Amino acid sequence: MFESCYRIYKSCFPDYPVSYENFCEMLNIKKSKIFCETDEDEIVGFAIAGSCNIAVVAVEKAYRGKGIGKNLVGLCEEYIRNNGHKSVKLGVGDASLFQGVPTDNDxxxxxxKFFEKCGYKHSHLTYNMDIDTYCFEYVGLDIPKPENITYRLAGDSDKEELLKAVEQVEPDWVELYKSCDDDVLLAICDGEIAGFEMVNEYGGNFTKGENVKHGCIGCVGTVPKFRKRGIGLDMTANAVQRLRALGCDKVQLLYLVLDKWYGKLGFYITSTQWMGEKKL
Ligand SMILES: CC(C)(COP(=O)(O)OP(=O)(O)OC[C@H]1O[C@@H](n2cnc3c(N)ncnc32)[C@H](O)[C@@H]1OP(=O)(O)O)[C@@H](O)C(=O)NCCC(=O)NCCS
Incomplete structure (x- = not known):
């Protein structure tokens, strides 16, 4: 069944290619709930729900406009309600491919508008951004240079202090940092962790083959007392420089809201997500 869903996914999301392995992993198939619509035993549409989110809904082109999508969304909502939740998020959750709804697919x-018809309310947009490392010049950047900051990768002995720093910036990230396999780059000021970010030379979702090595930077945070000194941007620039040295052609940032801020480094928007929610 999952192979059929993947086949439909590939035809419905040409701008968001993922490997079958990543598709299964990101959708957490052992824990998530799949609903399918069939025609003569052939799957023609499916939706996948996490415990409180709808990860994806897709209907084959020939079967659209017949109420199938709306029905699949309704089944996911019923499942989520029965899980004891009072609201449904689109995209992000314990099973998710996208952070919200991709606004620029195919x-x-x-x-x-489909989700608006299903009763979802818009909260904000998030962006994925890329930078081409070949035209990136760290020293030539017109950004403030923070004083008294050094950068290094985190080691096991940093874990406790790192998690405390993450907690101050974004409590939702603590679990992500606990289980993170990526390198973590630290900005250090007088021996203290002032900033952190995840850096992966083999990162980047939905990177269209192309023989391009795509790195990824995620969960960028500056501890509140160290803010307004240029650490966040400079730390991100430092990570881009490191990823370039590791042979990355591009570096991707996922699901961010500060597009203008990252734009100062030369990152440009590659895709946009519509963040929506519905009260049950
Ligand atoms: C989005 C999608 C699942 C809708 O499936 P569907 O079976 O055609 O949807 P329905 O027939 O149930 O449509 C329900 C309502 O939404 C409207 N609608 C559906 N798709 C729409 C679209 N792309 N743009 C604007 N309105 C849309 C329909 O006109 C209908 O309105 P009505 O209730 O006034 O008649 C389908 O277009 C699809 O698979 N798209 C590609 C994958 C995708 O982008 N999924 C969303 C992100 S996870």
Whole structure:
């Protein structure tokens, strides 16, 4: 069944290619719930729900406009309600491919209207951004240079202090940092952790083959008392420089809201997500 869902996914999301392995892993198939619509035993549409989110809904082109999508969303909502939750998020959750709804897939920039029809309310947009490392010049950047900051990768002995720093910045990230296999780059000021970010030379979702090595930077945070000194941008620039040295052609940032801020380094928007939620 999952192979059929993947086949439909590939035809419905040409702008968001993932390998079958990543598809299964990101959708957490052992824990998530799959609903399918069939025609003569062939799956023609499916939706996948996490415990309180709808990760993806897709209907084959020939079967659209017949209420199948709406029905699949309704089944996910019922499942989530029965799990004891009072609201449903689109995208992000314990099973997720996207952070919200991709707004620019297959030339359809208005798919969010489908979710509006299903009763979802828009909260904000998030962006994925790329930078091409070949035209990146760390020293030439017009950004403030923070004083008294050094950068190094975190080791096991940093774990406790790192998690405390993460907690101050974004409590939702603590679990991510606990289980993170990526390198973590630290900004250090007078022996203290002032900033942190995840850095992966083999990162980047939805990176269209192309023989391009795509690195990824995620969960960038500056501890509150160290803010407004330029640490966040400079730390990100430092990570781009490291990833370039590791042979990355591009570096991707996922699901961010500060597009103008990262734009100062030369990152440009590659895709946009519509963040929506519905009260049950
Ligand atoms: C989005 C999708 C699942 C909708 O499936 P569907 O079976 O055609 O949807 P329904 O027939 O149930 O449509 C329900 C309502 O939403 C509207 N709608 C559906 N798709 C829409 C779109 N792309 N843009 C605007 N409105 C849309 C329909 O007109 C219908 O309105 P009505 O209730 O007034 O008649 C389908 O277009 C699809 O698979 N798209 C590609 C994958 C995708 O982008 N999924 C969303 C992100 S996870």
């Amino acid at each position: 030339g359809d920039s208005e798919v969010y």
